Amino acid sequence: MSLREQAQAYEPQATTQNIADLESVELDSVELLDGSGTNGETGEVFTYKYFTVDDVNYRVPKPVLGQLKTHLEANALLNTFKVIKSGTGKATQYTVVPLTYKDDVEEVKVE
Numbered sequence: 001m002s003l004r005e006q007a008q009a010y011e012p013q014a015t016t017q018n019i020a021d022l023e024s025v026e027l028d029s030v031e032l033l034d035g036s037g038t039n040g041e042t043g044e045v046f047t048y049k050y051f052t053v054d055d056v057n058y059r060v061p062k063p064v065l066g067q068l069k070t071h072l073e074a075n076a077l078l079n080t081f082k083v084i085k086s087g088t089g090k091a092t093q094y095t096v097v098p099l100t101y102k103d104d105v106e107e108v109k110v111e
Helices: 003-011 062-074
Strands: 016-017 033-038 045-053 058-060 077-085 093-102 106-108
Touching: 062 077, 062 093
Parallel strands: 016 058
Antiparallel strands: 033 045, 045 058, 077 093, 093 106
């Protein structure tokens, strides 16, 4: 296959977005999967958790899982949340913000 044909047939690999790229996430509507990648600087293989929405994969960093656990321990009725990301690289920080809680009858918004 020539370079031209190869270029025309090329399809980029799907990239994984960050959960913070979403406006909100419903806890019970996504299923976590295991993924792996390679660190571009060190070449080391790492594993991560992710879920798929509309054919796009979203990575869930471990600090987000830890904060969600804390929120669920405080109120198991947490339904939707968003994640705010600040910083870059190893200095990246994540903040989980609860948006709605489940009620026995209806969803309750956080004001």
